[in-house]
Amino acid sequence: MNxxxxxxxxxxxxxxxxxxxxxxxxxxxxxxxxxVQNGEIVGEGFHPKAGEPHAExxxxxQAQERAKGATVYVSLEPCNHYGRTPPCTDALIAAGVxxxxxxxxxxxxxxxxxxxxxxxxxxxxxxxGVEESACRQLNEAFIHRILHHQPLGILKYAMTLxxxxxxxxxxxxxxxxxxxxQLVHQVRAACDAVIVGxxxxxxxxxxxxxxxxxxxxxxxxxxxxTLDLPSEANLWQTDIASTLVITERTRNSKLQAQxxxxxxxxxxLASVTxxxxxxxxxxxxxxxxxxxxxxxxxxxxxxxxxxxxxxxxIAPKIIGGTIAPCPIGDLGLEKMTxxxxxxxVTLQQIDGDILxxxxx
Ligand SMILES: Nc1nc(O)c(N)c(N[C@@H]2O[C@H](COP(=O)(O)O)[C@@H](O)[C@H]2O)n1
Ligand SMILES: [Zn+2]
Numbered sequence: 001m002n003x004x005x006x007x008x009x010x011x012x013x014x015x016x017x018x019x020x021x022x023x024x025x026x027x028x029x030x031x032x033x034x035x036v037q038n039g040e041i042v043g044e045g046f047h048p049k050a051g052e053p054h055a056e057x058x059x060x061x062q063a064q065e066r067a068k069g070a071t072v073y074v075s076l077e078p079c080n081h082y083g084r085t086p087p088c089t090d091a092l093i094a095a096g097v098x099x100x101x102x103x104x105x106x107x108x109x110x111x112x113x114x115x116x117x118x119x120x121x122x123x124x125x126x127x128x129g130v131e132e133s134a135c136r137q138l139n140e141a142f143i144h145r146i147l148h149h150q151p152l153g154i155l156k157y158a159m160t161l162x163x164x165x166x167x168x169x170x171x172x173x174x175x176x177x178x179x180x181x182q183l184v185h186q187v188r189a190a191c192d193a194v195i196v197g198x199x200x201x202x203x204x205x206x207x208x209x210x211x212x213x214x215x216x217x218x219x220x221x222x223x224x225x226t227l228d229l230p231s232e233a234n235l236w237q238t239d240i241a242s243t244l245v246i247t248e249r250t251r252n253s254k255l256q257a258q259x260x261x262x263x264x265x266x267x268x269l270a271s272v273t274x275x276x277x278x279x280x281x282x283x284x285x286x287x288x289x290x291x292x293x294x295x296x297x298x299x300x301x302x303x304x305x306x307x308x309x310x311x312x313x314i315a316p317k318i319i320g321g322t323i324a325p326c327p328i329g330d331l332g333l334e335k336m337t338x339x340x341x342x343x344x345v346t347l348q349q350i351d352g353d354i355l356x357x358x359x360x
Contacts (some may be wrong), residue, residue: 002036002071004130010034010041010073011103011131015138017046017055018075022190023216024049026287029106029142033059033074035067035097042066050285054079056088060095068096075103075135077128080115089118099125103135107146141192141288144308150282151192153306155291155298156184157327158313158353165295168321170203176315179351185213187311192286193244195277197297198224207234208292209241217241218290221281223297225272227252238263246280248272274301299329302340307360310342314354 002010017032025031025047033055035043043066045058056074060067078088078100092100100119105128106112119126136143144152158175159165166172174181188194189210196206201222208220220235220243227247235243236259245259249268256266269276274297281289291301301307312327333339342358349355 002039006039007073007101007127007130010036011075011101011135013041013044014055014073014075014103015131015134017044018138020046021048023192023218026050026141026192027145027285029076029139031055031074031076033072035059035063035070035072037063037066037070042070051084053085054088057085057091060091063095069098071099071101072097073101073130075131076139077102077104077106077111077113078115078119079106079108079111080118081110083110087115087118089115089122092119093122093124097124099127101130102126102128103130104128104132104139107143109146140309145282145287150278150306151286151289152308153278153289153291153301154187154191154309154311155301155307156187156311156313157292157298158184158315159327160315160317160319162318162320163326164319164321164324165327166203166325167319168324170325172204175317176313176353177351180313180315180353180355182213183350183355184313185210188218188290189213189216191218191288191290193219193221193281193288194290194292195221195223197293198222198226198229199294199296200292201229201233201235203294205230205234206292207240219244219286221246221277221289223272223274223277223293225251227255229255231255231258236262236264246272246277274304274306278304278306295325295327295329298327299331302328302360303331309359310357312356313350314356316352316354 013034014032018030028050031047033045034041043059043063045055047055056078080087080089116126141152194208209217220241222245225248243264245266259266345358347356
């Protein structure tokens with residue numbers, strides 16, 4: 001029997017393997033698996049992409065006949081259904097494994113406990129809940145998507161100590177230091193899409209890529225009702241990352257044609273709202289969306305209920321200015337008792353800046 005410490009170590013290895021596919025598995029989860037025979041790792045795998053085999057299958061392929069009588073560690077309950085791929089429970093049973101250690105039960109109603117049951121009915125010992133909170137944290141977007149039928153919305157902003165996201169002139173580069181900006185690139189790499197509004201595009205001309213961080217670029221989404229956008233912008237360079245512009249019907253058809261010629265996808269909706277855009281992204285299979293917009297759109301997104309997580313970078317600087325923009329516009333709240341209080345708040349220092357994260 002393996003010790004609890006050993007089980008935790010193996011589950012941490014599963015999570016490390018799973019992270020290799022960060023930003024690439026949606027609508028599927030990030031999953032890693034390790035197979036141990038006589039205290040030795042004989043197989044490892046992770047789920048690389050929806051449509052490809054699950055983590056357990058890659059680990060079984062590597063272990064081959066050494067899987068017989070072995071212990072399988074997997075960060076998410078093995079599936080017991082036919083989706084894009086056949087059930088992993090059948091493969092584990094066929095391989096003759098004797099024990100399965102699971103990080104967390106799959107929230108997917110098609111699985112949710114049935115995978116564990118099937119393994120137990122076949123005489124396999126099952127342990128559930130090793131490193132559970134780390135497993136849940138890694139798949140917070142998948143869990144949100146499955147339970148709420150919407151991508152997880154993360155609002156990220158950087159502000160000065162006096163709560164400004166730019167000077168009175170609109171100038172904003174750079175509020176935070178290099179380490180914070182690198183962390184933002186990592187967050188982008190883990191998300192499926194990044195959203196800005198037309199104002200941010202016009203003022204900042206952002207790239208919204210992961211820059212030097214290894215990993216895929218997210219889909220870059222621009223919300224613009226009027227399509228009053230420049231004909232030249234970094235986001236129109238679609239060789240580095242894809243761009244999707246969402247606008248209202250019959251707006252600026254000349255620019256629409258120009259953008260399409262440059263490989264930018266343009267979609268017209270009857271009405272461009274944060275919830276409508278998130279619905280569209282959900283239907284496209286996205287699990288996590290990072291909102292990097294200005295205050296007006298951020299307030300609309302919060303009011304529309306599409307933001308669940310806040311990442312606020314605070315730089316120890318003061319810019320002043322009564323009309324300098326702040327990260328969140330008018331929410332129509334009149335009393336401090338109505339303020340939205342974040343839950344599960346964490347705080348970390350990133351070089352000279354502070355990052356406060358929490359959930360609405
Ligand atoms: N345990 C486990 N390992 C993986 O590697 C996985 N990708 C999953 N995913 C679960 O199965 C559903 C997707 O099934 P298909 O890829 O379409 O066959 C997904 O929603 C999860 O519930 N589980
Ligand atoms: Zn599976």
